[in-house]
Amino acid sequence: MPEYKAPLRDIKFVMNELLNSEQHYASLEGAEDATPDMVDAIIQEGAKFCEQVLSPLNQVGDKEGCTWSEDGVKTPTGFKEAYQQYVEGGWPSMTADPNYGGQGLPHSIGLVISEMVGTANWSWGMYPGLSHGATNTIEAHGTEEQKQTYLTKLISGEWTGTMCLTEPHCGSDLGTLRTKAEPNADGTYSITGTKIFISAGEHDMAENIVHIVLARLPGAPEGTKGISLFIVPKQLPNEDGSAGERNAVSCGSLEHKMGIHGNATCVMNFDGAKGWLIGPENKGLNCMFTFMNTARIGTAIQGLGAAELGFQGSLTYSKDRLAMRSLSGPKNPEGIADPIIVHPDVRRMLLTQKAVAEGARALIYLAGQQVDVVHSGKTEEERKAADGLLGFLTPIAKAFLTEIGYESANLGMQVFGGHGFISEWGMEQNVRDARIGMIYEGTTGIQALDLLGRKVLMTQGESLKGFTKLVHVFCKENADNEQLKEFIEPLAAINKEWGELTTKVGMAAMKNREEVGAASVDYLMYSGYAVFAYLWARMAKVALDKMVEGTTEEMFYNAKIQTARFYFKRMLPRSKAHAETMLAGADTLLDMPEEAFAL
Ligand SMILES: Cc1cc2nc3c(=O)[nH]c(=O)nc-3n(C[C@H](O)[C@H](O)[C@H](O)COP(=O)(O)OP(=O)(O)OC[C@H]3O[C@@H](n4cnc5c(N)ncnc54)[C@H](O)[C@@H]3O)c2cc1C
Numbered sequence: 001m002p003e004y005k006a007p008l009r010d011i012k013f014v015m016n017e018l019l020n021s022e023q024h025y026a027s028l029e030g031a032e033d034a035t036p037d038m039v040d041a042i043i044q045e046g047a048k049f050c051e052q053v054l055s056p057l058n059q060v061g062d063k064e065g066c067t068w069s070e071d072g073v074k075t076p077t078g079f080k081e082a083y084q085q086y087v088e089g090g091w092p093s094m095t096a097d098p099n100y101g102g103q104g105l106p107h108s109i110g111l112v113i114s115e116m117v118g119t120a121n122w123s124w125g126m127y128p129g130l131s132h133g134a135t136n137t138i139e140a141h142g143t144e145e146q147k148q149t150y151l152t153k154l155i156s157g158e159w160t161g162t163m164c165l166t167e168p169h170c171g172s173d174l175g176t177l178r179t180k181a182e183p184n185a186d187g188t189y190s191i192t193g194t195k196i197f198i199s200a201g202e203h204d205m206a207e208n209i210v211h212i213v214l215a216r217l218p219g220a221p222e223g224t225k226g227i228s229l230f231i232v233p234k235q236l237p238n239e240d241g242s243a244g245e246r247n248a249v250s251c252g253s254l255e256h257k258m259g260i261h262g263n264a265t266c267v268m269n270f271d272g273a274k275g276w277l278i279g280p281e282n283k284g285l286n287c288m289f290t291f292m293n294t295a296r297i298g299t300a301i302q303g304l305g306a307a308e309l310g311f312q313g314s315l316t317y318s319k320d321r322l323a324m325r326s327l328s329g330p331k332n333p334e335g336i337a338d339p340i341i342v343h344p345d346v347r348r349m350l351l352t353q354k355a356v357a358e359g360a361r362a363l364i365y366l367a368g369q370q371v372d373v374v375h376s377g378k379t380e381e382e383r384k385a386a387d388g389l390l391g392f393l394t395p396i397a398k399a400f401l402t403e404i405g406y407e408s409a410n411l412g413m414q415v416f417g418g419h420g421f422i423s424e425w426g427m428e429q430n431v432r433d434a435r436i437g438m439i440y441e442g443t444t445g446i447q448a449l450d451l452l453g454r455k456v457l458m459t460q461g462e463s464l465k466g467f468t469k470l471v472h473v474f475c476k477e478n479a480d481n482e483q484l485k486e487f488i489e490p491l492a493a494i495n496k497e498w499g500e501l502t503t504k505v506g507m508a509a510m511k512n513r514e515e516v517g518a519a520s521v522d523y524l525m526y527s528g529y530a531v532f533a534y535l536w537a538r539m540a541k542v543a544l545d546k547m548v549e550g551t552t553e554e555m556f557y558n559a560k561i562q563t564a565r566f567y568f569k570r571m572l573p574r575s576k577a578h579a580e581t582m583l584a585g586a587d588t589l590l591d592m593p594e595e596a597f598a599l
Pocket of ligand 1: 163164165166169170171172173196197198199200257265436439440441442443444445446449517
């Protein structure tokens, strides 16, 4: 496994030079503590923890995996101790509500830490990551008593959390879930059912686990309108707040899976477990939507992490590994052959990974700023605009980044040739670990329906216009900049085409609803390439401006411009294939009768 090195220079580039974080934090309500020095110190400390503690455990987690016994689930060597250090360092409380022990820092800073944690060791990072989901749910919908009992413990990190949605027969379609919640005389509920694939459902890293469970009340309406949300702790809290008697919830077994071996994926049995309702009856799914965007941005980070880790590994390797000579003559005449980094095709793979990792960082941090404004924007108008933009960007970030992040992890393996397929280098682990990103938290197909159906067509294109307007303004402002022309012209063109394609798909969908499903994944991927074009053009502008001003970091800024150029010439053209395919019509998919799919 390549040793993870936190890309601090690029993190600072995106935060400070591209997205102007200082000004952004100053514009938020109650973010006075997020001064540049403070933010810098937090990121430096986080980087140290990720490089020195989490990264060395990544391969250990993969090799050992988790083990189940009647007494519980044991996590891989070192996971528990690393978690203890994480808690002692105050990391779980960083962005949480100060009324319950949190430090109240902006969420976007939390995302930077999540990026470093997730790249260093995704399996480990999922334990605190899932707690974050439970924390957000209780913060948004819990009663004061629930917050005092559970939120404080989740925020301190003493207890961890889970999200229990999926059942054996349903994942994407939660409307059909069967877990039952029957009212008890004391106002609590008896929860009965089986949940599968529950990440961090059982482990030995914390003294208690707080499960957030979706279940149905007796007589609840069918479908998604009859789902309620419950808190079901592994151990029932005592009067003094400590973890007490064992509740009737247990891990029946662990799933054997392709990757993320260090994270326990559990079958959870609820056998009349005691639970408490959160939020209104039958509004469980609506409650979950309130933090879905944050959770999905969290998963998008997996795509960024996979690309970054693949890039770091393959960059070092491509400078060391000698094979054949450069086509234009030896570049390492003293050696028996040239390093493979001289070959154009290896450059293609390295630059793809770099363009994906750095573009993904820009997209995730941009989305992170919208999360900050949604929570702490000073005016209602600002908060509403940020919510709209975040809602639009979320399915793109989640699905596009995990798709191209996986592609990048694969390229990382390819750069290593045969050694990439061998475990000791860690590149095949990166591929295996990255694959789940396209499946959980809503598959690519489901995200694509959300983007095209719910976000774009149901708003008559308003959410798309919110973004294309930003692009339009940027293009207009830079229309006379000769140096930026190579980026601005294709950006303006795709921005225009995006709207036209949306209209065409929308018109087709008015005649036949199937057109939405038929176009959706191509539409989402196209949108991802368009968003990246905007971000890469903006990054190129920052870099070009620095070069004009004069800088001691010429190499860094030059690399940005070169990567932007690579993106525009060699990745953006993929959007053309998606454009053509999204208009190919549903018939090419649906005309074939089901029986004809014969084996
Ligand atoms: C390692 C791992 C960890 C997980 N962690 C958790 C967790 O912590 N908590 C939790 O609750 N769940 C968790 N999950 C479950 C995960 O979220 C689901 O597996 C995922 O949402 C997909 O659901 P499904 O498996 O039921 O697939 P299905 O819903 O059966 O989907 C199968 C295929 O059909 C497609 N499909 C379904 N409906 C449509 C449609 N209308 N249009 C187009 N395509 C469609 C899907 O895109 C997919 O390709 C985890 C899963 C794994 C493997």
